Amino acid sequence: MTEKTLTPTPRDAFDLLMSGNQRFVSGASEHPNQDAARRTETAPSQKPFAVLFGCSDSRLAAEIIFDRGLGDLFVVRTAGHVAGTEVLGSLEFGVAVLNAPLVVVLGHDSCGAVAAACSALENGKMPGGFVRDVVERVTPSVLTARAAGRESAEEILAEHIEHTVDLLLERSRVLADAVAAGRTAVVGLSYRLADGSAQLVAARGLDALVPAAS
Numbered sequence: 681m682t683e684k685t686l687t688p689t690p691r692d693a694f695d696l697l698m699s700g701n702q703r704f705v706s707g708a709s710e711h712p713n714q715d716a717a718r719r720t721e722t723a724p725s726q727k728p729f730a731v732l733f734g735c736s737d738s739r740l741a742a743e744i745i746f747d748r749g750l751g752d753l754f755v756v757r758t759a760g761h762v763a764g765t766e767v768l769g770s771l772e773f774g775v776a777v778l779n780a781p782l783v784v785v786l787g788h789d790s791c792g793a794v795a796a797a798c799s800a801l802e803n804g805k806m807p808g809g810f811v812r813d814v815v816e817r818v819t820p821s822v823l824t825a826r827a828a829g830r831e832s833a834e835e836i837l838a839e840h841i842e843h844t845v846d847l848l849l850e851r852s853r854v855l856a857d858a859v860a861a862g863r864t865a866v867v868g869l870s871y872r873l874a875d876g877s878a879q880l881v882a883a884r885g886l887d888a889l890v891p892a893a894s
């Protein structure tokens with residue numbers, strides 16, 4: 681794939697992203713596309729190969745953990761990767777206007793938003809202000825996981841990531857159509873803070889992805 685001219689396939693985009701993560705994990709980051717030449721090249725227009733929708737956590741800096749640079753990732757982040765209408769509109773912009781072939785939902789262990797939803801369920805006390813809105817949007821994932829007997833923090837996190845992937849496709853006709861047409865895939869990745877690795881936990885629109893991923 682030549683990054684400059686062709687729109688990568690969803691599979692190419694996924695491989696590009698994961699190879700960057702592997703470099704980051706092993707301490708071999710190359711910091712691609714972060715120089716003045718790339719800045720000049722991308723100033724007239726952008727053609728990101730992936731839309732990244734992740735948690736706002738300060739340790740999840742997208743271009744660092746996937747070893748990418750300018751013009752590579754169209755990034756939307758909210759606490760606990762909860763999705764309201766502005767988020768959906770931003771993701772649709774990335775897919776329908778910028779033609780990104782991949783949407784990534786990025787969650788992580790020790791997520792404060794997930795922990796807050798768990799503790800709100802346990803003690804019955806909701807946080808105030810608009811933090812409450814975040815917690816309310818994470819709560820269905822926690823309830824679903826628990827109802828299925830998936831009680832560990834890792835299982836609850838995986839449920840929340842997968843729930844978010846499905847929520848995007850349920851709520852956004854634009855995303856669902858792009859996936860149905862094979863133009864875009866939506867995947868869920870679970871990031872481990874300690875070692876920096878991102879694991880695939882959900883994939884929609886790219887059935888061959890899971891066994892072939894390395």
Ligand SMILES: [Zn+2]
Pocket residue numbers: 735736737759760761788790791792793794
């Ligand atoms: Zn988080």
